[in-house]
Amino acid sequence: MIADQTESFVTRRLEEADLTYGGIPGDRHFGITARADTRQPMYPKDTEIFNRRQISILSVEELDVIAKELGVKAILPEWLGANLLISGLSNLTQLTMGSRLLFPSGAGLVCMGENRPCRFPGEVIQKNLPMVPELEKKFVRAAYKKRGIVCLVERPGTIKPGDQIKILVNDFANPLQ
Amino acid sequence: MIADQTESFVTRRLEEADLTYGGIPGDRHFGITARADTRQPMYPKDTEIFNRRQISILSVEELDVIAKELGVKAILPEWLGANLLISGLSNLTQLTMGSRLLFPSGAGLVCMGENRPCRFPGEVIQKNLPMVPELEKKFVRAAYKKRGIVCLVERPGTIKPGDQIKILVNDFANPLQ
Known part of the structure; x- marks a missing residue:
């Protein structure tokens, strides 16, 4: 999935995606470097720094838990701005930094740690489910430690829906x- | 320190060094990408992959322990191909992945984990201390979990001997x- 609209972090599905060094070209988070924001308070705001948040990944299983927690039927990964949705790893967010995700094409990602929830996806979820009260307020707590991971591209390659991923857990x- | 001789990983001291994205230009380990070797058996040998081993760092304290273990007076960081030698952090090798090292110039490094000992520095140590027996054989064991860390450059900048480094430990x- 790619976030290629300037005004939003919400992603849309692709039939396939080319991972290159820096992420998915055209995506909001693409780049070997990025600007420091509130996640990197040790640098002045907007300082150019290396981008460790090139690709964000969610798991079907954790999204289901978040949806249950919020009392809704489903949360779409697009609403959280995910680039990839994977299934079969129920505790994806706990995947250790340095773990690798290897794709059939040969593409490889390195886990750079959990994606800590911020407030904004809550707004999108609320907008998409206007009949359910207080989703915006409840999102950060519901998504705590279930918000998936961020990765950097270690080896470029094409990925597509249905790819079987091999995960090498870093011990x-x-x-x- | 920089390793800028093609035939050797041994480093030499610099009056200052410019850290840029990819490491120290001219250094053996410089590059946004590198070639996969025996440390990355999940990729075919020589595959181009992202380089997480841009800068290697040793601590004075751990080098002292290695020297004691080997029964020698001192081990020079150059012999191990280090780019930086720091003091004051006796358990540098245990520094968690994702920890940051911030320099007075504004330069910043991110710890990518421990540098696992290989056999080659043992050869260099043996060559420099020919009177002491079996150094080459004993090096890997003596350096286990004391071999320092590798880092990637998060924010470019100049570094020089005597710089006070601020370390933000990743929890x-x-x-x-």
């Missing part, structure tokens, strides 16, 4: 390099 | 982004 006692 | 329960 800090005996780390992958 | 995985409440991670830095």
Whole structure:
């Protein structure tokens, strides 16, 4: 999925995506570098820094838990601005930094840690489900530790829906390099 | 320190170094990308991949422990191909992935994990200390979990000997982004 509208972080589905160094070209988070924001308070705002948030990934299982928590039928990954949705890894957000995701094309991602929830997806969810009260307020808590991960592209390649992903979990006692 | 001789990973001291995206220009490990080697067996050898091993750092304290372990007076950081030597952090190798090192110039590094010992520095140490037996054989074990860390450049800038570094430790329960 790609966020290629300037006014929104919401993504739309693609038939396939080319991962290159920096992410998905045209995506809001694409770039070898990015601007420091409130997530990097150690740098002056808008400083150019290396971009470790190139690709964001959610899991079907965690989205289901968030939806239940919010009392709604489903949360679409687009509303959270995800680039990828994967299933089969119920605790995706706990995937250790340095873990790798390898795709059939040869493309590889490195996990750069959990994506910490911010307020904005709550607004989008509320707009899409206007009949359910207080979704915006409840989102951050509901998504805590279930908001998926961010990754950087280690090896470019094409990815597409249905790809089987091999996950190499980084064990800090005996780390992958 | 920089390794700018094609035939060796051994580094030499600089009066200052410019960190840019990819590391220290001219250094053996400089580059936004690098070639996969035995550390990345999940990719075919020599595949171009993103380079997370741009800068290597050792601590004075851990080098002292390695030297003691090997029964020698001192191990020079150059022999291990280090780019930086820091003091004051006795357990540098345990620094969590995602931790930041911030320099007075504004330069910033992100820790990408421990540097796992390989056999080659042992050869260099042995060559420099020919009177002490079996250094080459003993190096990997002596350096286990004391071999320092590798980093990527998050924000470019100049660094020089004597710089006071601010270290922001990444706590995985409440991670830095």
